Amino acid sequence: MAAQVTLEDALSNVDLLEELPLPDQQPCIEPPPSSLLYQPNFNTNFEDRNAFVTGIARYIEQATVHSSMNEMLEEGQEYAVMLYTWRSCSRAIPQRNAIERFCGEVRRLCHAERRKDFVSEAYLITLGKFINMFAVLDELKNMKCSVKNDHSAYKRAAQFLRKMADPQSIQESQNLSMFLANHNKITQSLQQQLEVISGYEELLADIVNLCVDYYENRMYLTPSEKHML
Template identity: 80%
Template sequence: MTTHVTLEDALSNVDLLEELPLPDQQPCIEPPPSSIMYQANFDTNFEDRNAFVTGIARYIEQATVHSSMNEMLEEGHEYAVMLYTWRSCSRAIPQVKCNEQPNRVEIYEKTVEVLEPEVTKLMKFMYFQRKAIERFCSEVKRLCHAERRKDFVSEAYLLTLGKFINMFAVLDELKNMKCSVKNDHSAYKRAAQFLRKMADPQSIQESQNLSMFLANHNRITQCLHQQLEVIPGYEELLADIVNICVDYYENKMYLTPSEKHMLLKVMGFGLYLMDGNVSNIYKLDAKKRINLSKIDKFFKQLQVVPLFGDMQIELARYIKTSAHYEENKSKWTCTQSSISPQYNICEQMVQIRDDHIRFISELARYSNSEVVTGSGLDSQKSDEEYRELFDLALRGLQLLSKWSAHVMEVVGVLGSVTPISPSSIEVISYFLVKSIVHLILLQPITIDY
């Protein structure tokens, strides 16, 4: 007799099979699977350079140089952080008041114990700047060779050399500004000489070299300038570096504020290095090799830029200290004392609000279209649509960078100019303006968030 089973009963019987125990009498010895984490890193520092073979094998050499120079730039940044964060140790150490003081030996021993690691860092810094100058000059000499000048030098290579120029400028200025570095080394040297820690001639000579290195202002710049001037045609390569920075700055081919300010510092410091006994930047300008009027316009618009951290530097100072400035000072307008419209908060606020409203409106249009059409991450878009989204994201990052740069530049110029008179009204007004700049400039960014 055939039994009729409904479809619902059949489906319920199938569902019951999931609860049916099926012991296999085997112990569970398999461990739980371990989690795998993957992090993409596109900063390979040219580790894939070995892929360039046969006809383009010469790019392996350039990529290798790039890689080693990037490592040296990272090391230079570490020394810049060391100098910027340096705080005086010698002021906190008890001083020996007289030769008859009973515990003076103990004080000197503790002084050496505390300051010796810090002085070792300074010694390594001195060795590093020597090595960096020699490396930079060797690259300049190699590229300035008569046969090499016929070859193409990539923009990335020129920008890397420009970053080296910026590193030299930053390290030299930080060394000049930090008097506590010299004081700590002097305190260590006195204590070490008393305890006869530096008995061999080599240690005495190295200590003397470090003292001269720390005491002389612009020592890194002077050594770099002297070694560059003995290289035939060095000004041509520096002109290429300055021109690429001018092109990048003029066309806004930068993203972060630090990249923007780096381009300006390379222009100024590069002109200073080019103007000397061997080369004349005004003759290069007459030959249309460089464009001084365009650089003057940039320096006029933005007179003070952040150097490192909260320290600032005046760009016109590079021009004023160049070799042939006095007889050509009439060609420069950036060296005249005047407030640039770049620091006019009211004028900047109008443009910032307008840019903010335009971008938020366009961003909302794309967001609403995604909601209405129901297309999400899994939807396929055309190359043109992906390009539009990429341009929109890039424009948003550029706007955020531009506003951040405004904050840094306005606060920087206020921090570099002190009140003219010590009257209470002027002092209060000065610091009040400085404190509200952040609130005024950041206001449009927080409107819709």
């Protein structure tokens, strides 16, 4: 007659099975698991342009220029915020680099051979944002009296240190005084540089017509897009 096994003995025997060696001659070919974190970023600013290699390199060139212009637009937005909220006259320096870059792109697109190529709507909208940025910076400069008052206080304080001031500082102060004294200086400088470019009216007409089409068909999302030009 078989001996009776209690429940405690049966459970202990089951626990002993965990220590039973079971050698496996098969090699382990599976790697250890690792966690992956994917975070989508839809605002790539054309960073993936090199992945789309085509037979026509001008589209990659346009994406490269578009990316750099978006960076300058962000810098212009920072200048607008500083002019609107701060009282620092050093932030009122005109956007010379942005104006030169904008006029350079207009000159390139107005070339006789370039006029035959296709220009995307996104690129024209970016140029429209540049024009809007220049107008916003001009109006902020005109309405902020604190910038002119701070610069006047700076010039009065600098008169006591005129012997210690170098010619470069004096020239920068004079340029800043002329810039603050003239209203719409940024847009006037832009207009002067655009007038020497042949065929710039057609490009500006394309930009204006596109912005009007977006406005009439309500193809905008934010107030800045609605009142671009």
